[in-house]
Amino acid sequence: MTGASDGQHDLRQREFRRFVGWSACAHLAVLGLAVISPFSGTRIDPSQVIAVDLVSLPASALAPSQAPAPPAPKKAAPPPEEKVVPAQPEPPKPKEIVLPKNPEREPSKPKPKPKEATPKPQPEKDLEDLLADMRKEAGETEPAPTQAPAEQATAAAPSGVTGATVAVSPEVLAWIRKAKVHVRGVWVVPPGFRREALETHVTVELDASGAVIGEPEITQRSGNPWYDESVVRGITKASPLPPPPHAGEWDFVFLPNED
Amino acid sequence: MRASHAVLLLVAVLAAARAHAQDRAPVVIEGGKGKSYRIAVQRFADNSTPKSDDRISRFRDALQDALEFSGLFQRIPDGAFLGPLTTDSVDDGAPIACPDWTQIGADALLQGEIARDANGFQVAFRVWDTARCRDLMRRRYSQKATANPEEVARRVADDVVEAFLGVRGVSSTEIAFVSDRTGNKEIYVMEADGSGVRKATANRSINNFPNWSPDGQAIAYTSYRQGNKPLIFLSSRGALRPGRLLATDGRSQYRAVFDPTGERLAVVLSNGGSSEIVSVTTAGKDLRKLTSSSAIEVSPSYSPDGNRIVFVSDRTGAPQLYIMDANGGAAQRLTFNGAYNTNPAWSPDGLWIAYETRVDGQFDIWLIDPEGKVNVPLVTNERSDEAPAWAPNSRHVVFSSTRRGRADLYMIDRDGSNLRRLTGDAGNNTAPSWGPFPR
DSSP: OOHHHHHHHHHHHHHHHHHHHHHHHHHHHHHHHHHHGGGSSSSOOHHHHHHHHHOOOOGGGGSTTTOOOOOOOOSSSOOGGGOOOOSSOOOOOOHHHHSOOOTTTTTSOOOOOTTTTSOOSSOHHHHHHHHHHHHHHHHSOOOOOSSOOGGGSEEOOOTTTSSOOEEOOHHHHHHHHHHHHHHHHHOBOOTTTTTSOOOEEEEEEEOTTOOEEEEEEEEEOOSOHHHHHHHHHHHHHTOSOSOOSSSEEEEEEEESOOO | OHHHHHHHHHHHHHHHHHHHHHHHOOEEEESOSBOSEEEEEOBOEEOOSSOOHHHHHHHHHHHHHHHHHTTSEEEOOGGGOSSOSBOOOOSTTOOOOHHHHHTTTOSEEEEEEEEEETTEEEEEEEEEETTTTEEEEEEEEEEOTTOOHHHHHHHHHHHHHHHHHSSOOOTTOEEEEEEOTTSSBEEEEEETTSOSOEESOOOSSBEEEEEEOTTSSEEEEEEOSSTTSOEEEEEESSSSOOEEOSOOOSSEEEEEEEOTTSSEEEEEEEOSSOEEEEEEETTSOSOEEOOOSSSBEEEEEEOTTSSEEEEEEOTTSSOEEEEEETTOOOEEEOOOSSSOEEEEEEOTTSSOEEEEEEETTEEEEEEEOTTSSOEEEEEOOSSOEEEEEEOTTSSEEEEEEEEESEEEEEEEETTSOOOEEOOOSSSOEEEEEEOOOOO
């Protein structure tokens, strides 16, 4: 062995290592995107983050262009038709179009919509399909389909980078549906939190029967510790969940809004 | 060889990642169905001398009512209890059988004991999160011996709200308002839930715009009780001297609001054509002009840090909201929507300004943030919704509405939910001011 050949060998080895290194990095990056991206990029704009964290908004704040009145339950007051004393007998006003007179100010980038603050672990259409299925399940007692349609059985792939999608088995998908319905049914969202842009991630260890083992671990806090508490309380109360495809750790994301 | 290694590596990494992603696809929960916690409230142990079943019962009824008033809790009837109805002890180490409570659907358990004797009214309580079998809050405090059970119960309930929500409940606070139920506009005070209405003035004149001092010991209000001009008066159950605030100088004194320190008030003065905002001490001294335009400038409300004032000015021809330094000076226009915006109220947490906006001759209540970036409706109705005032926890707004014909007071949560009517027995009820937390 000469020094030169050692040098050549080292060089090739270095090249190979570099190649493997870069390859690994590239793949990790791609996979990182594939795996992580559903959870990132939801609160990018710091100014928006501040707005989000500081306020609790009426529903309409979240979609100011439509500006519907907040859904105030009119328990205490009879609906207008029942009013007996027409002190000011004016016809109902078209509220939505009256106030926002200044088009520059009114839709002044108020708040990210809940959708925008929502992680999108699935391509949009799939998420909607999932939700539709969930609603169906919640309404009917029919068991979840054991075989999911092919395009639903994918998740979380940033298509366009490599064109690759990460498969979610129909079994996991079916369980996710059941788990959503179950946890949603027991989780109490305290009044006032429902319209806020809050998002808490927890990892829960489940045994084969679906029972929660130990303390759920908060992996991403919402910024509101009492909301986070409500989440941990909710997932704990949800035990046992529907039996998962396998025992182990499962990730949950809790959003206070339905839509 | 090397290339194939690389391919193998790539395949292996990809496969591992796919398996990982498959395992860890998150379960996204959007909006729990539960809106309130089910709470089991035990009958508190009675360590009084002498004991009183009546006191314990009144205390527990008031406690459960106050918990439900918060909108956060729903009581569990005694008949459903598997665990003990009465608290044994709230001491350290006193065990509870959490399954007894989770089985009946209780999210929370409230235990406690009271002891009343000549020295005072002692209460101790412990709140449990039954799902996690963990106590969230344990407090013990002493009230004066003359405190009634309902008063103490409401304070406990407000603390229990804090254990779950991070802000105190407001069942133990008071609301001042104006009512013409006797034929004259007088100032009244009631509990936040609308109970216990009592008169604060009885001068048979016209009284308006009550405003609580930050310590809850005084109310400033406007009255025609001396002559035919409105003047500012103080009603006090504390250190402040009751009676007229300012010397008369021929000008009308329309309205006064306390600053957050309680040491000064902003007062609206008018000589007819225009009005200005000044500030004075609670003794009516050291008058400082805050505005000096020829416009009408009214309705001041302090930011909670006391550094700024939001007020209404018609300097552009129509009433709009402006914000200025608390010492006066240049003002920034805040509202640009709607031709008539008035009656601003700055929330105690500083995040929002509630105000009235006129729509077809009627008023709706909107919220705007102090930077003017977010402007959203809170209460809209075919009739008028007016005079918003914030609860001290910034989670509720009380306002006056003519939606049933006569004006009544309603409260609504900041997120537009949970509308409740607070008055309705008699007269028109207007101009609410929500008092501070009791001290």
